[in-house]
Ligand SMILES: NC(=O)c1ccc[n+]([C@@H]2O[C@H](COP(=O)([O-])OP(=O)(O)OC[C@H]3O[C@@H](n4cnc5c(N)ncnc54)[C@H](O)[C@@H]3O)[C@@H](O)[C@H]2O)c1
C-alpha cells in the first residue's frame with residue numbers, strides 16, 4: 001500500500017487513476033508520494049519515507065530540488081500540461097492592456113442604476129478607447145511550452161513576433177511558426193517591441209531579469225506581461241517606469257502588496273493555469289508519473305533526477321538506486337550483487353548533473369543483507385526494492 005498526500009487540491013480525474021493500492025493521507029510526514037501545485041515545500045521537513053513529489057504544473061521554484069535530490073526524493077513536473085491555459089490568458093492580457101475594457105466595465109457598474117445609461121455610454125466611451133494589437137511587435141522571452149504557443153497564436157492575430165531563447169529545445173523549435181523572428185540578443189527584444197512577455201522559469205539566473213537596465217532599453221509605452229513569476233521582474237523599477245510613463249501597462253499574474261494597488265498594473269490572481277482543462281491535464285500527468293515511479297521505478301519528467309525507463313517490471317526482482325554522479329558506483333553495485341550470487345538481467349544507469357539513478361532487474365530476489373550493503377556505499381542516497 002502506498003500513501004500519498006495532496007498539498008493543494010488536485011483534479012479528481014487525476015486522483016481517480018490511483019488504484020486501491022494507494023491511500024490518501026492527511027499527514028505530510030506519513031507520505032510516500034506528494035502532489036502539489038503552488039504550495040511551498042521549502043519549509044517542510046522531508047520525511048525519510050518520502051520517495052517522490054509531483055508538481056501538477058510547470059514551475060518548481062516552490063520545491064527544494066537539491067535538498068530532495070540529496071534525500072533521494074525524485075521531483076517531477078508536468079511539462080506543457082497547462083501551457084494552453086496560460087497562452088489564452090496571455091492573449092487576454094495583451095487585449096486588456098490594449099483596450100480599456102476593465103475601465104469601461106467598471107464605468108457601467110457605476111452607472112448601472114442610471115436610466116439614461118444608453119445615452120451616457122456614447123458620451124463616456126471615448127475615455128476607454130484603445131489600440132489594436134494587429135501590426136504591433138510582440139517579443140517573447142523563453143520559447144518553451146507556453147512561449148511557443150503564445151508566439152504562434154500572436155502571429156494569427158497579425159502581430160510581428162520576435163522570440164528569444166538561447167536554450168530552446170529541438171521540439172520547441174519544430175513547433176514554432178516559421179514567421180517568428182529568432183532573436184539572438186535579448187537587448188533587441190527590449191528595444192524593438194511594443195509588447196514583451198516573459199516565459200522562463202524562476203532560477204538564480206533569471207531572477208530580476210527585467211530590471212532597470214532592461215526597462216531603460218524598452219520603447220516608450222511598452223506593455224510588459226509576466227505570467228511566469230513575480231520576482232523575474234524588479235517591480236520597484238517597473239512601478240517607477242509606469243509612474244513616469246515609460247511603460248504603459250504591466251500585466252502580472254502574481255499579486256503582492258507592491259503591485260496589487262499600483263496604477264497601471266493589471267493584476268490577475270494567478271489564474272494562468274486555472275482552467276478545468278489545464279488542471280485535469282496536470283493532475284493526470286502528475287499521477288501517472290508518480291504511479292510509474294512507485295510501481296516500476298521509471299522516471300519521466302523529473303527536474304532533479306535523470307529520465308530512466310525500463311518499462312513495466314516483468315523480472316523476478318527490481319531494485320532502484322538513487323545516488324551521486326561519481327565514478328565506480330556501478331562497479332560496486334554489480335560486484336556486490338555478483339558476490340551475493342544474484343544475476344542482473346537488465347540494467348539502466350543515467351545521470352543528470354550531480355545525481356544519477358540505476359535500475360536493476362534481477363533473476364532472483366535479493367535479501368536485506370545485500371540491500372543494506374548497497375545502502376552503505378558512499379554516494380548512495382536511497383535504495384528501493386521495487387519488486388522482491
Ligand atoms: N501563471 C501560471 O499559472 C503559470 C502556469 C504555467 C507556468 N508558469 C510559469 O511559466 C514558466 C514557463 O513555463 P513553460 O511551461 O513554458 O516552461 P518550459 O520549461 O517549457 O519553458 C521555459 C523556457 O525558458 C527558456 N529559458 C530559460 N532561461 C532563459 C533565459 N535566461 N532567457 C530566455 N529563455 C530562457 C528555456 O530554454 C525554455 O525553453 C514556468 O517555469 C512557470 O514559472 C506560470
Ligand SMILES: O=C(O)CC[C@@H](O)C(=O)O
Nearest residue numbers: 037038057058059273274
Ligand atoms: O497550479 C497552479 O495554479 C499554478 C501553476 C503555475 O504557476 C505553474 O508553474 O505551472
